[in-house]
Amino acid sequence: MNRQRLRGLIRKEFLQVLRDPSAIAIAFVLPVILLLLFGYGVSLDAREVPIAVVIDSPTPQTASFVAGLDYSPYFAPRYVATAAAASEALMAGQVSGILWLRGDFDRLLLTGRTAPIGVWLNAVDANHATLLRGYLEGVWQDWMLIQAETAGLALAMPVVAEPRIWFNPAVRSRDFLVPGLIAVIMTLIGALLTALVIAREWERGTMEALMASPVTMGEILLGKLIPYFLLGMGGLLLSVAMAVWLFQVPLVGSFWLLVLCSALFLLVALGMGLLISTLAKNQFVAGQVAIIVTFLPAFILSGFIFDIRSMPEAVQIITHLVAARFYVAILQTLFLAGNVWPLILTNAAALLLMMLIFLGITRAKSRKRLD
Amino acid sequence: MWARIFALVIKEFLAILRDKASRMVLIGPPVIQLMVFGYAASFDLEHIPYAVLDQDGGAAARELVARFAGSPNFTEVARLTHQGQIAPLIDNREVLLVLRLDANFSRDLLATHAGNGPARVQVLIDGRNSNTASLALNDVTSILMRFNRDWAARHGQRGPPAELVVHAWFNPNLQSRWFIVPGIVALLTLVVTLLVTGLSVAREREMGTFDQLLVTPLRPHEILIGKAVPGFVIGLLEAGFIVLMAVLWFQVPFVGSPLALLLGLSLFLLAAIGIGLMISSLAVTQQQGLLGVFLFLVPAIILSGFATPIANMPEAVQALTYLNPMRYVLIIVRGVFLEGSTIRMLIPQYWPLALMALFSMGAATWLFRHRMG
Structure with a gap:
């Protein structure tokens, strides 16, 4: 690993981002628009x-x-x-x-x-x-x-329930939906940022040029990962700020723990994008795959809106393939319940494992070879 | 002219179905997603994990607790002995709720003869998902109501002065799957259509083949037809398959007219194709195309009434949903499936879709020529 070469690659990636500003739009504009729309729009609380x-x-x-x-x-x-x-x-x-x-x-x-x-x-x-x-x-x-x-009528209710709703006494659905939305939005951002970047190099023939240079495959991958990680973290902090200040979701747990877990999740999301891109080698297919494997699974199988506990056993097992599932559990807990260590550590460990798998396969599938 | 268009349609089908990866993407995932989402997307709690802290221990308390153990909706996870055990169980999501009967429970319950009371059961619920919490509390309340009725009858107390007799129309067992699965028809149809159309022009632009297409004798609207037909055919086939699965596999009742559904889905497909092509021709690169697809797809689904009711949204967001084709097609699909809607009843949903199809297709045609990268 050569620091100077890596710096060169990162600089190149940033220049490409600046030239086609859609990556900046993805990192900063997308979360704001989506969170604004959904934070206000998505609610399960019936009124009037x-x-x-x-x-x-x-x-x-x-x-x-x-x-x-x-x-x-x-x-x-x-x-x-x-x-x-x-x-x-x-x-x-x-x-x-x-x-x-x-x-x-x-x-x-x-x-x-x-x-x-x-x-x-x-x-x-x-x-x-x-x-x-x-x-x-x-x-x-x-x-x-x-x-x-x-009216002095005899009481016909010998027993009544005295509910105590923990973590969300006002039963505001927004308080659990907004943290979940952050997970859905970050899934999209992660995949959108990286799903096409390697396929694009292949399609344009620039991958061959890169291979002819002394850079290693590991450096190419890191050169793709680091710039988009920085962009993605920017978008994430923006989302958390909006959740706390605009939507008034209480953040009971630790902010730094939230940032740490989010960084982990972002690496999983980016790793998934890189993997799609590496395997597809073709922007069109990579784009299609990204649409299929990111949004709907994160929306339906993550526990963001449909509680995983309501699903049949077999489907509950399948949800373990969706990284957002672990992140949603962490977010809902950190925002509403606090630092519940056993729950956060197990979910963070699952994210770490997924990150290693995605990046590991990507690394293994990226050979300096033309075929 | 028709020969030209036909040739273009063939070419577009080939472009989509030629390579194996692309074929797989269009056929495999919708089928898998239908199966997984059909089961996953449900609000109904079937096994509520709970724990009991019975500090009373009397016969009445045991009888009440047995009611929960006997209910198919509840699964007892733990029997607690002191209060300190409650928090870790709820915090770590091992239980959804804890029933706590304090030491006075039996005394209070027996005192209700004398007009005192009522006896109270504390229900401590994990509110991280407030919807789940509300539903679980509903289930607790209905068990308590049944217990109360039996208790009153047994002890010669009068029953409640009035009681609610609830009838659920169109969905008598209140299964949320009947609501969600028809929604998945619309959801997956939209995704497939956007997969086919959303990147197609952008890809040709990036490869330079679109310029070649523009210098052929093909007119822009002929290009539009060539690009739209494969999306329409593939979309309609997949929608038909999903509808069949919804009826045959998921056993969702289909009481309305199939023709009303076909008309609705066709108009929706045209609108979705138009929007897909519009996004695709606005984009200079496939990266931009992908961004455009997501920027449309995600709000179109989340703000459609698919999972959360439109009526719960603030006025301004509700107004925005009138621009969303998903809003109309969901009303059509659910209406036809569950309510027996006819073509005449659905006209207010059809014309906005037709209007969107016309507008978006017109805009796409115009963009073919006027947007050069």
Whole structure:
């Protein structure tokens, strides 16, 4: 390894970056745009969901129940005269659900029986519907507690849950989605930066020129890795800054540990790009492969949005092939829970292993040979 | 003219399918990704790992705890003896939640006869994924509700004054897979289309063959047709395959009209091809083309309603989604699969797609000539 030659290669790579500024755009503009769009756009928290409310015969009892809906931040009740009109609104997608208090609500309630409250939900989006059902149950439970206190009705809830949601007491989905987004975005940046750089040298014939010079293959690879690593870390710090200051995600754990783990992950992402580029030797195929193996796996299999614990065993095993999986676990923990060493060390070790594998195969496949 | 276009179409198919790596890229990954994502992309919690700290130990407490052990949704990982054990379990993600019954649980529960209470169960949940936490809490609540009903009946207390009777339309068992798998149809179709079109012009520009194409008698719109047909054919074939798999393998109900789906997917493909070619002809190098593809693909998927509802987005971002072809095709695909939507009901989704197809294809044609690297 010759320091001077390596410096020369790095200088050359930087000049190429400056000439086609798309690499700078990838490192600095891409994370800002994507994080801005998604940080605001991606949320699983329903607010003011339109719901049709049908009350056959309004009484103080029904009023006390729907008051709970009115006060709830989750619902925007729309009062509809008939059940038929409500069902039409549900079919047309104007409301997400229907709540129907029938004419005998009072009678059943006051004679000690159980009055049914009919609820119909548009369950095409099952997750949304399940959350809505949970919010409605919350309204119902609060109403019963109030009934028990004020109306003197015997309490019908011997046991209630007293939830303590750790690490995210306000249950803001943004707090876990934004750290996950950083992992998805860094996966893209890493691959985009390096997926084409070696294939490009092959395609343009400049690889042959490089081979005719005294530089070694290791120096060529390092010459590709170091400049893009520096660019990528710039983009990463930008993302973390936005997460903390713009999106107000608390960073409970150590900042330096975050930087260290991120550097590790960036090396994995860049290593994957270099490997694709080395194996494909053709920018078109390298580009296609990069599109396939980076974004969708990082989006769906990393635990960023779909919890890995909800997946079948076999798929859980497959997720171990996705580097973002380990990084998402580290990010969500460092941001929200703190320095949980056993969890962070195991995931960081997995990243280290992947980095060694990617860079190792790349190195082994890069021979000074024309074929 | 048609002979010329036909020859160009043949050449484009060859360019895409000629080398083995490229063929593999178009056929293997979509099939694998459909299988893996179809199973992975789900919000439904099936085995919630939990631990119990029962400081009461009474019969009622044991009965309640047994309810969780007996539920198929919950898997007991540990029985704790003191409070200090809780934090490490949750911190290291070994359990999603801990149920804690304090020493007064039985006393409080028996006191509910006298109108006191209620007895409380502390539910300590890992909130790192707030959606998972909410869903798990829902499951805990429904077990408690069933326990309450049985307890009240057994002890001669009156039942709840009112109760929710919930019906889920279009998806009675609330399986999120029914929502996600039709979405994957649109997702993979978009990816395949962009793979075929997104780098194709940029590659020819970089190699210099595009200039040759421009000096042939081919008119720009003929070049456009030549480049669009392979994308359309490959995209439609793969979409058809994925739809079949969704119905036959994943057992997602298909209640609407196949024709409505075909029309929707065709319009969507045209819009996606137009956008792909537009990106490709704007780019001078394949590196720029790849950047362009990602800059379109990633927001198109994340802000489409595929995983997180559009209704949850702030107004400004919601307005942006009207520019996203994925938004419309997802409504079409899910509508046809689950809600039985017809062509007439989907017209509001069709015309924006048609408009996008027209605009993007026009822009691509114009760019062929006017953008020279």
